[in-house]
Amino acid sequence: MNSFNIEFFGYFAAILTTVAFLPQLIKTLKTKKADDVSLVTLIMFILGVGFWIVYGYEISSFPILIANVITFTLNLFILISKIYYARKY
Template sequence: MINESVLGIIAGALTSVSMLPQLIKVVKEKNVEDISLLMLLVLISGLAFWVWYGFVKDELPIILSNVFAILVNMILLGCYILYRKKS
């Protein structure tokens, strides 16, 4: 049986890097037409609550993976603001 801490680290790592391909694509193409601002805002909010939960439960894998995910998504949000087409 796999150790629960290792399981948490693997799960956290996979979910944390899940947005990296999207971020790389946006940076390369400088195109955010297919990105939903609402989705980004809801996702960042949810991740922030996971960080809070991690602190409450004193679970470092939850804290670290979600802080990393917040950083990736904040960069994506910055790209959204920078590259969006002004109407």
């Protein structure tokens, strides 16, 4: 495979694994609950993505940085929504 195609796979992978969390956030806001979503998973994942941001910054990788900032933000909103709805309803 030539390097153009390889990079294409990388970018496509990054877009999918980033945007993937948008439907989860929309679902949570619509149904006003996320009881089945694991709190431990969310916290570990957000923490891990936070470390990816530090890593991306340190190695000056803009794709790693931007993808993980979006993933971090989306999952933080999912976590906040989960906790908010669990207390409210």
